[in-house]
Amino acid sequence: MANIEDIKKELEKVKYPGFAKSIIEFGFVKDVKIDGENCLISLDITSSAKDVEEQLTKDINACISAIGMKATLNFNKPAAPKQSSNTVSGNNIAPQIKKIVMVSSGKGGVGKSTTTVNLAVAAAMQGKKVGILDADIYGPNIPRMMGLNGKEVEVIGDKAKPLNAYGVDVMSMGVLMEEGQAVIWRGSMIMKAIQQLLRDILWENLDILFIDMPPGTGDAQLTLAQSVPVAAGINVTTPQHVALDDSRRSLDMFEKLHIPVAGVVENMSGFICPSCNTESDIFGMGTCDALADQYNTQVLGSLPIEPAIREGGDAGKPIVYFAPESVSAKRYMEAAAKVITFVDSIDDDRTNEDIQPTTPPGVSACSTTAAAAPKKEQSSGESCGTGCGCH
Ligand SMILES: Nc1ncnc2c1ncn2[C@@H]1O[C@H](COP(=O)(O)OP(=O)(O)O)[C@@H](O)[C@H]1O
Numbered sequence: 001m002a003n004i005e006d007i008k009k010e011l012e013k014v015k016y017p018g019f020a021k022s023i024i025e026f027g028f029v030k031d032v033k034i035d036g037e038n039c040l041i042s043l044d045i046t047s048s049a050k051d052v053e054e055q056l057t058k059d060i061n062a063c064i065s066a067i068g069m070k071a072t073l074n075f076n077k078p079a080a081p082k083q084s085s086n087t088v089s090g091n092n093i094a095p096q097i098k099k100i101v102m103v104s105s106g107k108g109g110v111g112k113s114t115t116t117v118n119l120a121v122a123a124a125m126q127g128k129k130v131g132i133l134d135a136d137i138y139g140p141n142i143p144r145m146m147g148l149n150g151k152e153v154e155v156i157g158d159k160a161k162p163l164n165a166y167g168v169d170v171m172s173m174g175v176l177m178e179e180g181q182a183v184i185w186r187g188s189m190i191m192k193a194i195q196q197l198l199r200d201i202l203w204e205n206l207d208i209l210f211i212d213m214p215p216g217t218g219d220a221q222l223t224l225a226q227s228v229p230v231a232a233g234i235n236v237t238t239p240q241h242v243a244l245d246d247s248r249r250s251l252d253m254f255e256k257l258h259i260p261v262a263g264v265v266e267n268m269s270g271f272i273c274p275s276c277n278t279e280s281d282i283f284g285m286g287t288c289d290a291l292a293d294q295y296n297t298q299v300l301g302s303l304p305i306e307p308a309i310r311e312g313g314d315a316g317k318p319i320v321y322f323a324p325e326s327v328s329a330k331r332y333m334e335a336a337a338k339v340i341t342f343v344d345s346i347d348d349d350r351t352n353e354d355i356q357p358t359t360p361p362g363v364s365a366c367s368t369t370a371a372a373a374p375k376k377e378q379s380s381g382e383s384c385g386t387g388c389g390c391h
């Protein structure tokens with residue numbers, strides 16, 4: 001008669017579908033009990049996909065019957081996401097991530113990556129399980145800013161494991177590409193890359209995944225919004241008016257894609273002199289209040305130009321972690337607290353239509369011929385303003 005050790009030995013032969021490791025190695029087998037000829041096996045698995053459970057049931061039954069027993073299986077798995085989809089197929093390609101926050105800017109160089117890094121680290125310091133996905137295919141500099149440049153990515157089966165720094169899981173095209181390699185990609189390639197960064201990375205159960213988007217309002221934004229439910233958008237801008245015009249486009253895009261706006265970060269707002277510590281107005285300050293009002297949102301924080309912020313970015317040592325007493329670190333902490341409150345207020349049970357226009361393949365999100373048109377209809381011939389190239 002087989003004992004519990006014999007049963008576990010058999011289970012070592014059962015591979016988790018899609019992976020080279022067994023369910024024992026992954027630690028998915030939580031309990032084994034024997035009841036006469038029957039063995040009761042409890043498993044915690046990470047996938048809610050039906051075919052994973054079916055495959056495991058088949059493989060486990062085969063092993064257990066080989067030692068003359070019957071198996072009763074109890075799967076503990078994440079609930080299939082009810083809402084969580086913006087996609088045409090109804091699939092959320094990253095259901096283990098509770099809230100996705102898209103960090104956008106109308107243009108490059110305004111401090112989007114710096115803001116993403118410091119907000120993410122600040123949210124982790126406030127007890128959240130946080131990740132950063134660097135989707136800025138053209139300028140993936142999150143690895144440098146998180147001190148992860150040159151780190152090797154571990155591949156498990158056919159998936160890559162995120163890197164981790166300061167309690168934050170990180171994945172970036174920057175760590176998957178050769179250093180300094182120029183990327184000239186067409187829209188369709190960007191879409192594929194973004195979907196792979198969500199689907200083929202072993203993201204753990206995260207409270208918040210911050211996504212550093214490429215600047216502007218193009219294919220990447222649209223793809224992301226159609227692949228996963230985006231709980232919140234953050235716009236990063238500098239206070240000058242040119243940047244503000246670009247920000248309007250970026251905020252319009254959130255509106256069109258039905259992404260709730262968590263707020264605006266006014267970056268490079270004033271200058272804190274490293275020698276005398278006084279704050280002076282260089283690019284203007286406080287111009288984002290009107291912008292936030294106009295879009296019915298809030299200013300999450302105003303960050304001064306502070307040399308320590310740039311030095312922290314270049315050295316991979318985020319200011320919020322390494323100089324928590326600085327003015328900027330405190331402002332990042334407050335801004336992150338506002339983001340946490342905001343995403344907590346976003347209902348998990350939203351339907352596709354609440355957040356996204358659902359469109360058939362090949363039809364742009366702003367098309368008037370879409371299956372379920374966006375709430376605000378566009379008149380034909382008018383560009384949606386998202387830069388998706390529909391007109
Ligand atoms: N508040 C700030 N004070 C000083 N330097 C900053 C600040 N915000 C960003 N920077 C620096 O400005 C440059 C551009 O910022 P980055 O975050 O890379 O912008 P983006 O991602 O929008 O292109 C970087 O060198 C960064 O360190």
Ligand SMILES: [Mg+2]
Nearest residue numbers: 112113136139
């Ligand atoms: Mg950047």
